[in-house]
Amino acid sequence: MDRIRLATLDDAPAIQSIYAPIVTHSHTSFELEPPTVEEMWRRIEGTLKTLPWLVYDSGGHVLGYAYAGVFRTRPAYQWTVEVSVYVAETARGRGIGRALYESLFACLRVQGHRTAVAGITLPNPTSVRLHERVGFRKVGVFHRVGFKLGAWHDVAWWDLPLQAGPDPPAPPVPLPEIQASRAFQAAPGPAPAGTGKLKPRGAARQEPRPPDTGAIPPPVHPLFVRTCQTIATAGEWPYHGPLASGHGFGGTRKTYARQEESIV
Numbered sequence: 001m002d003r004i005r006l007a008t009l010d011d012a013p014a015i016q017s018i019y020a021p022i023v024t025h026s027h028t029s030f031e032l033e034p035p036t037v038e039e040m041w042r043r044i045e046g047t048l049k050t051l052p053w054l055v056y057d058s059g060g061h062v063l064g065y066a067y068a069g070v071f072r073t074r075p076a077y078q079w080t081v082e083v084s085v086y087v088a089e090t091a092r093g094r095g096i097g098r099a100l101y102e103s104l105f106a107c108l109r110v111q112g113h114r115t116a117v118a119g120i121t122l123p124n125p126t127s128v129r130l131h132e133r134v135g136f137r138k139v140g141v142f143h144r145v146g147f148k149l150g151a152w153h154d155v156a157w158w159d160l161p162l163q164a165g166p167d168p169p170a171p172p173v174p175l176p177e178i179q180a181s182r183a184f185q186a187a188p189g190p191a192p193a194g195t196g197k198l199k200p201r202g203a204a205r206q207e208p209r210p211p212d213t214g215a216i217p218p219p220v221h222p223l224f225v226r227t228c229q230t231i232a233t234a235g236e237w238p239y240h241g242p243l244a245s246g247h248g249f250g251g252t253r254k255t256y257a258r259q260e261e262s263i264v
């Protein structure tokens, strides 16, 4: 059975084994040495104190992960997070990256975050496509800001408005508070087998692309279970309404909840 769930510390070895070859063999990450499993354990633990770290779990095997990190530490930045996603080489091109990102954004909206940003070391056409598909806008490029594997690399920065709301915004709700909520505890268990099927390997690149309407895709992927959609439906946590830019999902929190229900 496939599902997207919050990471646990037991996922550290699988996450490390997805990330290590990317560090060693590509310019994608600007780390020069792969972190150890212990270091990955520490990173997961540190992240989950406030922010989501999700894994794509296929029958007990972790095929990919996505997480949010602090963008900058000055307090006025607290509603903005930096996001990252990694999929095991053998599982790419099946929609896992997109499913992880959409689930992560659902979680971030529930917490009350307003903006996600991402940096992509160039060239990385797959990552650029993924970020475009989930609604990111390209902000600009820092030139020659990293030296790795014998070359200087540019980094493109992207941003995604997550939601609008009343200002001044309430501080984002730390993830453990959401996990401790009644709504989270009552959220449904794993989806029945057969729901949220992935594309066959490679299909993502061959299918004709739907016209780009400029709208952000649905906020919760059907594979994302027992985490955020029920919380949003229960209306216990912040969802402040549509984005002024037209990126919203419609009207009030109640409307949002109805839309959540319709796609789960």
Ligand SMILES: CC(C)(COP(=O)(O)OP(=O)(O)OC[C@H]1O[C@@H](n2cnc3c(N)ncnc32)[C@H](O)[C@@H]1OP(=O)(O)O)[C@@H](O)C(=O)NCCC(=O)NCCS
Pocket: 022, 028, 084, 085, 086, 087, 088, 091, 092, 093, 094, 095, 096, 097, 098, 099, 119, 120, 121, 124, 125, 126, 127, 129, 130, 133, 204, 205, 206, 209
């Ligand atoms: C980038 C990455 C996370 C994407 O995950 P994925 O599961 O392979 O991507 P998805 O299957 O969800 O596809 C997302 C989009 O990218 C497109 N895509 C997938 N593979 C592609 C490829 N090789 N070339 C071009 N586009 C590609 C898909 O077609 C899809 O777009 P579409 O909806 O228009 O069809 C994954 O390839 C990866 O882990 N790469 C190495 C690490 C990395 O670069 N991480 C991002 C750091 S910024």
